[in-house]
Every structure is written in structure tokens, then in C-alpha cells.
Amino acid sequence: MSGGAAWRIQALAFVAAGTAYPWLFAGEYMLHLGILVCLYIILTSSLNLIIGYTGQFAVAHASFYGIGAYGAVLLVTRLGLHYWVAWLLAILLAGLCAWVIGFSALRLKGAYLAICTFAFSELFRLMLDNWTTLTNGANGIIVRFVPPGPRLPGMPAWSFDSRHRAYYLFWILAALVVWLVAHVVTSDTGRVLKAIRQDEILAVTMGFPAMRYKLFAFVAGSMLAAMAGATYAPYISFIAPDLFDINETVYIMMIMMIGGIRTVAGPIWGSILLVSLPQILGIKPSVRMIVYGFILIVIMIRLPGGLSQLAAQVGRALSRSSAAPGPGAAPTSPTLAKPDDA
């Protein structure tokens, strides 16, 4: 199927670009931007699973990101656990929290679910702000350790202490998350999730236990967000409550919408644009959200499928011009923007 082939080309291009990036842009600052792009690819892909594919309008994503970050840091500093053990436990803790919240909140729909998860998001922020003995409150926590690297036989102990190494750690995790989400949404499970988004009552009367599927998407997406947080905290070496408040969730949602909701490539395009654009244009942080809001409005009106729709249109135009004459011309690929429908 040409859609599948086009998608494979796009995936290969992303893998090649991601691997070559540190050679192309070697500077510390450019590596930092690359790491941010990878971070937001993880956060956006996982939210896309919950909101995009399953249609559950939950707005506490940054809280689970925060549970991962604070969880990993506190487990290392307070309990003295090995970092990667703490990393895993923080992700599992986020999964448990998501299960408890989802079990009650996912019975609600639309705006009601949004309000309920917003309340949780605020509760979490207030807890970080006020439980000062644990979290150091609004002053945040300075993280003084770096993730150790896996012990390899015949090699001295090493850690992710340079930006290069940190970049590759994030890049591998981002690629794994994109692959995992793509795999889920194109599988039997993904078909059920998409059916539930379109008509939950119909799915239920056809025998699908919708609540379990919704809970699965919510817990899995939240755990991936926590993984991003647990990995990011020691890299950025400082965490504070306002990194994980509702504004962060809104920012992730914007990346998802601008990149292309319900597409596998959307979170990648969106993260690249929204992380790099302010740097390129030199936008002040104070006007950042205004610019993003404007971009979002333009995209929603002119390009409802987001940047990945644009990428698909460009791809189609290219294949048309290169294979223009003759009956053997490659059929256009309407599935490029939505590889999940292949």
C-alpha cells in the first residue's frame, strides 16, 4: 500500500534526522533544543493516545509528568534508591495514580471530565507548593545527580553526564514512545479505542468493555508522561511546581493540535516547530503564548489536520510531480497524514 510505504519513508527520515542531529548541530545549546524536542514528543504522543485517539478530554497530563519528575528525584534523595529503580517506581506510581483517578473520572465525558481532571491538576500543584517538608514548596528542588549508564562488561562505569549522552537517551526514549503509540493505535486495541471515541454506547452494546479500554489508554499515556518527567528532572537539574501546572498541559495540547491530532507524526512536527520557533524568531517568553495562540487559530482554520496534514500534502505534491506521466504513476497517499488508518 502506497500509504504504508510513504509512512515508512517518513519514519526512516525521522530516525535518520534524529540520529544525525548531534553531528549537524554540535553546539551545547542546539543539543539542548534537541533534547527539548524529544521531551515534548514523548509528552505529546502520550497525550495524543488519551485525547486524540480515545477521545478522553483529560487535562492533568502535566501532573503525571510531575509525578514522574518529583517521584524519581525524591525516591533517590530521600530513600537513597538507585536512580533507575526510582525511575521505574516513579512511573509505576504515576500509573497507580492514573488508575485511581481514571477509575472514577473516566465515567464522566467531555467538559465534565476536563473539569474533574483540572481539579486534580490544581490539587497536585497545591500539594507541591505547600507540602514544603517533602517538596521544598515553590522554591523547587535542585537535582544533584546524573543518571548512571548501564554497566557494560569490560568498560569503566559511566553516566549520562554530557549533553551528547543525554540527547541520545532522550532520542531513544522518544523514538520508542512514538513506535509504541503507533503500534497500539494501529493494532486491534487501537481500533477499539477509536471506536469508543466515535460512539462509546455503540461500542459497549457490541460487547466492548469501554471503561477498561479508556482506563488502559489513560494509565498508559500517563505512565509515558511520567517517564518523560523522571528522565528530564536530573537532566534539567531543577524542578519546581510551576513546571507541572495546567499551563504545561495546555502547552502540550497546543503542540498536539498544531502538529496534528490523531496522527503519529503530528507530535513530532509540532514539537519541532514549537520548541524551535521561539528560538529562531527570538520571541520573548511573555509573548510566547500569544504567538502560539495565533498559530493555533490559523492552523485550526486553514489546516485542521495540523502540520502532518501539510507534510502529507507536500509529499503528495512531490510524488505527483516526480511520477507525473504514464499509467504507472504512483497513486497518491491519503493515508500519509494518518498512518494509523493504513
Place this chain on the structure above:
Amino acid sequence: MLELRDVSKRFGGIGAVESLSLAVREHSITALIGPNGSGKTVTFNLITGLSRLDHGEIRFNGARIDGCMPDRIALHGIARTFQHLKLFPEFSIVETLVLLQQPRGLGSSLASVRPRMMPDRLPADAQELLEFVGLWDKRTEPAGSLSYGQQKLLALVSLLTMEPRPSLILLDEPMAGINPTLITTLVRLIRTYRERGRTFLIIEHDMAVMMDLCETLIVLDHGRKIAEGPPDAIRVDANVIEAYFGR
């Protein structure tokens, strides 16, 4: 096969269904008719578990199903269509039918690593059925882009090909708003699949069609059963005439 005993459902102070008892025989085509607001769709919602009943019991093949979750009831073998047509509008016909071949549980869905080649996973009788109803050529189009009549046919076809096969199929106004040719197609489908062992309970206002199609008609009015019997008896039943036309 299906048995409702003394079933009641109230919304606020209004009795939507009041001490309703009825039975549907296996391999029959039974009609559930009555004026608007007489409780027909509420009865369907009670059977399929979308509404909870206040009183009474519902048995299917001897087992009590009232109180079960809707997805469990579906797995017992009861499938339904909706008066306000429900479909997965973004799914093509193929994808809709493939979805209904899948295992229902989350665990088995996650464990399933079957190939994505969807047309290969169509049920064996899908092509015959889709060709019969004239939807084979439209099988890759999204369900939402089909005409209203075609959507109604798809809703029925998807229940007929569904695995595990539902033994009892509830149709809520399958003929409403579609043209006479399609009605003929629908009637033939229902008859054919009754011969193949399915049981149908149908809500419908088109009396001419129902008198011809069904062996038994159950008439509701204001949530109560006012008559039950073969077409000839219902046609001349004084209670039915009064409910429809007034005294």
C-alpha cells in the same frame, strides 16, 4: 428465549414501562409496536442494559441478565440497532466489520498480533451480504459518507456478520426514513437470517410491512402491553384500534 417478567421502569413520576411481561420465541420474528411514547425503545434499553429496571426480571436463555453491564449482555448474544442511527462514522465498512470480528476483552486485544491487512479479516459471508445490499463497492468509504438508507443497511449487516454471533437481534425502527426498494431488501435480509437461525425483535411503525413479516405482534400503550397475537388478531383488536385512533 427472551423473557421479561413484570418489568417496570419509571422516569421521575412517569411510568415509562409498567409491569410489562413478554416472551420472544427462538427463531421467531416478533414485532413491538405502539404509538409514540408507549415505551418501546425504553424496553430495548432495559433489555440491553443501557437503562436499569426498577422492578421485575429479564431472562435470556434462562439466565437473568437484568443488572448485567451492557457489554456482558451483548456477549450473551443480544445485539441491537438504534432508532437514532449509531455508526462509527470515520470507519469504512470494512473496518467496521473487522472491528466486530475482534476479541472483545482488553487483554486479548493487547495480545492480538494479527496482521493489519484488513480485507483478509472480513468474515466469510461479508462479501455476499454486502453485494446483496449494494454496499460492496462502497466498502472502503467512511460510514459517515453513506446515504441514510445505506447507513441503516450497514447497521444491520454489521450485526449479522458480528462474531460472536448474536442469537437475538433487536431492531429499532429499521424501516423508518428509507425508500421502498431498500425496505424490500431489509425484509429479505431479516427473513433469510431468521432461516439461518437468528431471532428478531423489531420496533417499527410501518404496519403493512410488520403484519406481513412478523408472526407475533406485541402492542404497547403508555408503557403497558395492551395486546399480543398474530397479525390477523391484532388488526381487529379493539384495544389496539383505540390506542392508535382513539375511541
